[in-house]
Amino acid sequence: MLALPGCWRLHRKPDVDPIEEALKAADALFDARAESEERLLAAIEAYREVLAMATDDPRVLWRIARAYTALGYGYPSEASPQHFDLAREYGLRCLARNTGYASRLDAAGGRINERAVRRLGVPERACLEQTLVAWLRWVEVRGPAAALDLQATELLARQARELDPGRERWIPGWSIGMVEALRPGRMSRDLEVMEQGFADAIAAEPGLAIPTADRARLVLPGLGDREALEVALHEVEGWPEGEATWALENRAARAQARALLEDPARVLLTTWQWREADPR
Numbered sequence: 001m002l003a004l005p006g007c008w009r010l011h012r013k014p015d016v017d018p019i020e021e022a023l024k025a026a027d028a029l030f031d032a033r034a035e036s037e038e039r040l041l042a043a044i045e046a047y048r049e050v051l052a053m054a055t056d057d058p059r060v061l062w063r064i065a066r067a068y069t070a071l072g073y074g075y076p077s078e079a080s081p082q083h084f085d086l087a088r089e090y091g092l093r094c095l096a097r098n099t100g101y102a103s104r105l106d107a108a109g110g111r112i113n114e115r116a117v118r119r120l121g122v123p124e125r126a127c128l129e130q131t132l133v134a135w136l137r138w139v140e141v142r143g144p145a146a147a148l149d150l151q152a153t154e155l156l157a158r159q160a161r162e163l164d165p166g167r168e169r170w171i172p173g174w175s176i177g178m179v180e181a182l183r184p185g186r187m188s189r190d191l192e193v194m195e196q197g198f199a200d201a202i203a204a205e206p207g208l209a210i211p212t213a214d215r216a217r218l219v220l221p222g223l224g225d226r227e228a229l230e231v232a233l234h235e236v237e238g239w240p241e242g243e244a245t246w247a248l249e250n251r252a253a254r255a256q257a258r259a260l261l262e263d264p265a266r267v268l269l270t271t272w273q274w275r276e277a278d279p280r
Helices: 006-011 018-031 037-053 058-074 080-095 099-107 122-162 170-181 191-204 210-218 226-237 244-261 264-270
Strands: none
Touching: 018 037, 018 058, 037 058, 058 080, 058 122, 058 244, 080 122, 122 170, 170 191, 170 210, 191 210, 210 226, 210 244, 226 244, 226 264
16 A cells, blocks of 8 residues: 655645534524524524534534524514524523433423533533523513523523623623513512622623613613613613624614603503502
């Protein structure tokens, strides 16, 4: 057998992971999601095609969850609850790839519990964070009927915080703030925990309007301070375009704020989470 020339060995192309290459192409479509809903749908289809190549690959699952959440939030429609639900399901599938988590989940009859959640580590962080965003959006749109889901999301949010001791990522703090804000009973909420959670999220990702917008929509109405609510909504409405990274999400947050500013007093009375509060 002839020996291969040394130059061939030096210049041979390194092995390429076809999944990573396919994900790069799909990610490029996702990065352009603010251009149109069709572009985001194309990204979702591209991710689904990659998933067909690598069934239940966590690298793909968390990206599909992220994309469906972006669709529900960035292009709101009657189908948004279904988009959030799909995102949640993909996220949960992603978490279940951790065998320690899955086995403890099975032992508890499928109920998310602290023993299972504690098995989630840094390798599962992307899955965990995208599951939280999707699930909490789903809880919000469903209203009080989904309040029981807050117990599971609280456990996941606490674990996300444990995996981010430097508070460098926005989703853990946002999740903790959202869990508190979505509790159906006014007296069951911890205002300090809510405020700290949203503050951490804002500090971690200052170019993203979502934490500021959600604090305005879900925390301030419960305080009954119309002036503070209007100031916060105006801040979101005037949010700068910023980097392309968050163009879609910031645009959606601005649209939400603009709609709420048409009748701030009504917001104080009709936000489901605060319905039992005195309107003041």
